[in-house]
Amino acid sequence: MDTLLRPWHPDDAPAVLSAAREPLMSRQFTVPIDSLEDAEAWIDLMDTRRADDTAYAFAVLSGGVPVGNIAVSSVERRHETGWVSYWVRASARGRGLATRACREVSTWAFDSLGLFRLELAHRLDNPASCRVAVGAGYVAEGVERARLLYDGQRFDTERHARLATDQV
Template sequence: MDVRLREWREDDAPAVLRAFQAPDLRAQAPFPVITLQDAMGWIAGWAGVGHAFAVTVDGSVAGNVAVSRIDDHDNGWVSYWVVPEVRGRGIAVAATKELVRWAFGERGLYRLELGHHTNNPASCRVATKAGFRPEGIERGKLRHEGLRYDVERHARLATDPVTHS
């Protein structure tokens, strides 16, 4: 299995549209991704707000990893997703590790943070396997469809040891 990161391209819009048909991804989209135009807007929306990369597996788009909210202290916010049909194969972990390598090595960041709903153990496993240490629970942090969710925050520093799990 060949997992790689590359810049998003406009011709990836059909893959983005398919990805956001998954209920869990649809609920986290910043706006409804219903048409190819919406998917192209999602891709274009990353310009100037962060660095997003298409995660490819054997050449096909399988997900996204990104670092955004980069501040003056060299901190950034990490996010990731993979399509349901490839989950459980270590793709999100491999892609997140590669994003971390890029963010620390090429972008020069020092601290990376991420958060996941406490009822999402799969995302927690991705975070910990990618070397992010838990830092605590933020109670009632997110609201989706009228419900509040607690979020577990994780962080990784450039000085943390490289993980091999």
Template sequence: MRDRLEASSGLWLRRWTVRDAQSVLAAFADPVMRYQVSEPVASLDAAYRWLTHQSDQWDSGEGFAFAAVDAMDVVLGNAAVRVVDQRHRTGWVSYWTTTTSRNKGIASKACRSLARWSFDEPGLFRLELGHRINNPASCRVAKAAGFAVEGIERQKLEYDGVRFDVERHGRLATDTDPTMPV
């Protein structure tokens, strides 16, 4: 299975490695990243644990996380798919970008590339993702990556005692690729 692919000119997706620990630690130092993980990544040891988890998921075929990097191999973000239902070939997509990489189209390009890879390599048919409805930037990423809005899951998430609605998006292997003219 390919573990490196070109997402767009100057943007690559590659498998995470232990040499990315400092970049992971720096990314998770951003308060916006607080809810992206179940265990805080607040130390170099925690960054190594996060990277080890990504590697273990990859090796087991349960999930595939890619570092989004530029031509100089600087980490700009993450695009990942977790296989949630092998029988029905369904995956759950997640993504994030570093503070300096936001609002540049990196997440949507990475997600488009990840989706195509997910359909071609592990053979998934349906990809899903969700975002808090108070996160319009994440919604723009999902739509730009070809994920159709499928509905609202009421009060699905709870952070610091506050419940949030989640907008669900889906993309099928048979959907028109968003980079291709209709």
């Protein structure tokens, strides 16, 4: 099978910028991405975070081309925890890519990073993200009321987690 995940490369900046320009995708990034320079800076930031052991972001590939991102961030060595997030470009959705990527990065985070608990959360009005989480073995742990604020509106989220010892 083709390689699914690899770290972001500096020359992926055009793909990152195109992804960030898709509807509702800019909020998937922790910094604003409005130009090629911003996209390059984001990739650089991902490199820095990898080096300082706080976050690990991977390009999700389709036919060798980056079409998504999967990350384990907020790595906390004390508690052996991490936070998983993902996005896939609109043209590549619905083919199981996010679910496969989430499974793969989770196995890697348990086996190679030595983490024990991986968490994620999705808005209740994002059923596709919920299906990705469940498909990758993340058990729903409960609703967090009004956790996120976008454009003046608050959104409930659902927390999921997967443990290294879960049978998936």
